[in-house]
Amino acid sequence: MALNSLWYCTRQACISLTRNFWLGVASAAMIAVSLIILGAFLLVAVNANQFMRIVESTVEINVFLEDDADVRDLQHRLAGLRGVEEIRFVPKQQGLQELKKAFGERHDLLSGFEGENNPLPDSFRVRAERAELVPTLAQQISFFPGVYKVRYGQEYVEALVKVTRWVNVVALGAVVLLGAGAVFLIVTTIRLSMVARQDEIGIMKYLGASNWYIRGPFVLEGMVVGLAGACAAVATLGAGYYYLVVVLERLPLLFFIQPVTDPNMLLSIFGGLLGLGLLMGGVGSLISVRKFLQV
Amino acid sequence: MALNSLWYCTRQACISLTRNFWLGVASAAMIAVSLIILGAFLLVAVNANQFMRIVESTVEINVFLEDDADVRDLQHRLAGLRGVEEIRFVPKQQGLQELKKAFGERHDLLSGFEGENNPLPDSFRVRAERAELVPTLAQQISFFPGVYKVRYGQEYVEALVKVTRWVNVVALGAVVLLGAGAVFLIVTTIRLSMVARQDEIGIMKYLGASNWYIRGPFVLEGMVVGLAGACAAVATLGAGYYYLVVVLERLPLLFFIQPVTDPNMLLSIFGGLLGLGLLMGGVGSLISVRKFLQV
Amino acid sequence: MIQLYNVSKVYDNGVPAVSDISLRIAKGEFVFLIGPSGAGKSTLTKLIFREQLPSSGQIFFRGRNILRFGPREVLQLRRQIGVVFQDFRLLPRKTVYENVAFALEVIGRSRKEIRERVPAVLARVGLSGKEDAFPDQLSGGEQQRVGVARAIVKRPLVILADEPTGNLDPDTSREIMDLFEVINRDGTTVVIATHAWDIVNRMRKRVVALENGRLVRDEERGSYSYGA
Amino acid sequence: MIQLYNVSKVYDNGVPAVSDISLRIAKGEFVFLIGPSGAGKSTLTKLIFREQLPSSGQIFFRGRNILRFGPREVLQLRRQIGVVFQDFRLLPRKTVYENVAFALEVIGRSRKEIRERVPAVLARVGLSGKEDAFPDQLSGGEQQRVGVARAIVKRPLVILADEPTGNLDPDTSREIMDLFEVINRDGTTVVIATHAWDIVNRMRKRVVALENGRLVRDEERGSYSYGA
Numbered sequence A, B: 001m002a003l004n005s006l007w008y009c010t011r012q013a014c015i016s017l018t019r020n021f022w023l024g025v026a027s028a029a030m031i032a033v034s035l036i037i038l039g040a041f042l043l044v045a046v047n048a049n050q051f052m053r054i055v056e057s058t059v060e061i062n063v064f065l066e067d068d069a070d071v072r073d074l075q076h077r078l079a080g081l082r083g084v085e086e087i088r089f090v091p092k093q094q095g096l097q098e099l100k101k102a103f104g105e106r107h108d109l110l111s112g113f114e115g116e117n118n119p120l121p122d123s124f125r126v127r128a129e130r131a132e133l134v135p136t137l138a139q140q141i142s143f144f145p146g147v148y149k150v151r152y153g154q155e156y157v158e159a160l161v162k163v164t165r166w167v168n169v170v171a172l173g174a175v176v177l178l179g180a181g182a183v184f185l186i187v188t189t190i191r192l193s194m195v196a197r198q199d200e201i202g203i204m205k206y207l208g209a210s211n212w213y214i215r216g217p218f219v220l221e222g223m224v225v226g227l228a229g230a231c232a233a234v235a236t237l238g239a240g241y242y243y244l245v246v247v248l249e250r251l252p253l254l255f256f257i258q259p260v261t262d263p264n265m266l267l268s269i270f271g272g273l274l275g276l277g278l279l280m281g282g283v284g285s286l287i288s289v290r291k292f293l294q295v
Numbered sequence C, D: 001m002i003q004l005y006n007v008s009k010v011y012d013n014g015v016p017a018v019s020d021i022s023l024r025i026a027k028g029e030f031v032f033l034i035g036p037s038g039a040g041k042s043t044l045t046k047l048i049f050r051e052q053l054p055s056s057g058q059i060f061f062r063g064r065n066i067l068r069f070g071p072r073e074v075l076q077l078r079r080q081i082g083v084v085f086q087d088f089r090l091l092p093r094k095t096v097y098e099n100v101a102f103a104l105e106v107i108g109r110s111r112k113e114i115r116e117r118v119p120a121v122l123a124r125v126g127l128s129g130k131e132d133a134f135p136d137q138l139s140g141g142e143q144q145r146v147g148v149a150r151a152i153v154k155r156p157l158v159i160l161a162d163e164p165t166g167n168l169d170p171d172t173s174r175e176i177m178d179l180f181e182v183i184n185r186d187g188t189t190v191v192i193a194t195h196a197w198d199i200v201n202r203m204r205k206r207v208v209a210l211e212n213g214r215l216v217r218d219e220e221r222g223s224y225s226y227g228a
């Protein structure tokens, strides 16, 4: 009996899909457009997030040492701190080299400071896991023995932390809004296409058809249409994104725009879109039919 | 007669709007959602563009002078160049001050260079109107008499030019795509809502009603619905954007995110959305009815 | 089979379609429901299979008050009644065959049984050869006969036919009415709302006459006439 | 007024609804179109006001070939013909009053004239008091009479009525037919497709009988009978 019903639903859905081909295509296209917009934004958000993390990873704490500092001991202490990502020891010679590099063509200005005359201290460069940890870490490090001075781009870090938070809030908000918009579009589309069948549903009720008997084919049809739309959306997005990644790779100067290519992340986004299309198609039909079942 | 027809259309549209209130609300909401997505993206694009322009305005060309250079003459020549936005003369004392600032706490390193010992030359700082003009300008300036050397962040400028172009292309592409998506959503919505009235249109034809007699009320109704949806979209976007601007102003550290508040620009965006809603509603109805007029 | 006690129906817009009607229809009866246009015949049949709910009064089907029915019992009620609608109400996206088969699918009949019964019923109403046509490809009378076929194919306990011959020529009308009579002889209760005075007069069945929503005459072996 | 020369109609699905019919209806005639269900009566009327185009043959209206009409002329044709549809075809979102008024609005009559004529016509078909009802709030017969009112309100040159009394009781049917006769006496050409044998026999008008899409009889002052 259950198998019989499933068979009935499938057959009815197939018949309806072929007989109302254009209505189905229109609905699927609506779903595809909604999901493309949503999906594109998801990709933007994921990339923005990764970009922020890359920027964060450039933030360094400069730890200048006293001349008599115990380098080994300090290294251990730094390594023991929570939230530290990387520690690099910079002897004063190297510090001078880096300063010269920063001076560029005018590095001859520093030529008097070579060797014994080097006024720079040795130092550690410490990278934090997240930019927001930097201020606390810097303060902790400043109390370690043998530390002469701790410096980091305070304003820069504070700005970065704020921007990161903002990007996250805005991205989340936008994804939620767009998601709600997509759901609304899909449900309204299905409901509109259902108005044309309102009479049909009423007639079935008067013939003694149970609610599930009426709903079944509609829901299945909705799921097929939703999945078709989602497939179209995923194909479009996938192709577009792939093209973008390839193009960006060809522009070596845009070093700081490294698109997300983690297959797990991409698969979960695209899979999520497929699921959303299927779900929306099914649930949307279910809700839309419900209204007309009150006979 | 024309007035009579107008009156007829208006009356019919009003009657239809009140009798099909929920269908109208659903269509208007669809239009609103589409336009909100499109409008939000337009705002993002406009802001991205302005952000790029602000970044561009920070690009400077350093023009170092020979000791015996004719400053007045050079200033005139520079002012005569096309694409120059601003010229600033930096005497060598000031140059040293700026260098000291860059050294920060270690500025004592430069204490031997005060007064007569200052090894720096006088210089001009030149700002270009657009970043992409910088390389050409720099080359032109290097041939001027009395110019010792011309420097600018070459890599930085090249990257900036590329990013700007990219942002423009992506923004334009996205706006076009989203616009097409919105148009599609609106037209499909109207067409779906029209299917329910297909029979009605056929009956009118058989009664000898002219095409305009049938279309008129539908088109007017579509325009009202489109405008209502667009108004909702503009109100939502306007309020959201205002809130965002206020919040961003409270975060002084986000100096580089200066939202576009130019009333002309905003008015043309919001006005454009209203026009699009009206147009889409009207033209969408026109197109949708057309299909059913072939009787 | 069907009992109505002081049933009234006032539609939402205030029109009193049926007023204080009490009526008893026994199992196996054949009843003509007559009356002028707008008398309330259709409303009365709609009350019996719960398309409409009465404003007051009680309605019993096989001894049970249908106004107290839950959704499942309403389904059962409708499955036991075969209705011919005055406005046909065919499913527009199904062919003639599918429309008739649907009535059997709904009550869970096997596909084998459907394949046997549907063509037989279509033949009896004279629609052989029209199986694959859609409703909008049929003449008015053909649509009406699809409605008749759909009502009788499931061999219901009760047939409610609202103006089942309005679009049929005299010969076909008589055939359809004869068909109802044959079904009635097999024990099915038949209630027919009609304007076909010639047929009513010829068949001499029980006649219930309505006028302005009131029952004005109820006569065994009656003829077509109502009012003063 | 109306001339058909060897007109045939085969529907898209291959059904030959009308086969090689030639027919001449003069101005001011009153013609009954009879024939069994599915004979092609509705198809014939649909051909005359260009709801359907014939597969072959020529159709003339007032001496002009309607198959050569452009869109504007088709409008004019339809405005000169009042059609009562077998399936009513009322505008579902308009009230009874608006449905009837629409026929006058379409031909550009003034609002004053509409306000006078519509209630008068509704009274003549017995629908006074139903002005503000929507079609789905009417009984079958009431809907049919709205269709009749809509066809006659514009005082057309020709009235094509397809089964206009199928849902009406005998008395109301007679009144409607009498109404058509009165209108016909004022010079309007009337063509009525019908199954009402009693009325055809009583009125003794010209009778055109179809069977299986063929014209089998055409008789002045004829009676209801067709075939062998």
Ligand SMILES: Nc1ncnc2c1ncn2[C@@H]1O[C@H](COP(=O)(O)OP(=O)(O)OP(=O)(O)O)[C@@H](O)[C@H]1O
Pocket (backbone or CB within 6 Å): C011, C012, C013, C015, C016, C017, C035, C036, C037, C038, C039, C040, C041, C042, C043, C044, C086, D136, D137, D138, D139, D140, D141, D142, D167, D168, D169
């Ligand atoms: N859904 C409705 N809403 C409001 N009034 C209605 C509705 N349906 C019917 N009526 C009114 O109720 C009265 C009875 O209608 P009903 O359809 O029962 O008549 P009927 O006897 O079937 O007439 P007919 O022979 O013309 O079909 C009529 O006056 C009609 O206008």
Ligand SMILES: Nc1ncnc2c1ncn2[C@@H]1O[C@H](COP(=O)(O)OP(=O)(O)OP(=O)(O)O)[C@@H](O)[C@H]1O
Pocket (backbone or CB within 6 Å): C136, C137, C138, C139, C140, C141, C142, C167, C168, C169, D011, D012, D013, D015, D016, D017, D035, D036, D037, D038, D039, D040, D041, D042, D043, D044, D086
């Ligand atoms: N749109 C259509 N497509 C295909 N076949 C059709 C269509 N309309 C009618 N037919 C077929 O054409 C034939 C004649 O139909 P028509 O409606 O003219 O009959 P009729 O004489 O009006 O019958 P009735 O008295 O039952 O209304 C029928 O066999 C019918 O099935």
Ligand SMILES: [Mg+2]
Pocket (backbone or CB within 6 Å): C041, C042, C043, C086, C162, C163, D139, D140, D141
């Ligand atoms: Mg009725």
Ligand SMILES: [Mg+2]
Pocket (backbone or CB within 6 Å): C139, C140, C141, D041, D042, D043, D086, D162
């Ligand atoms: Mg017909």
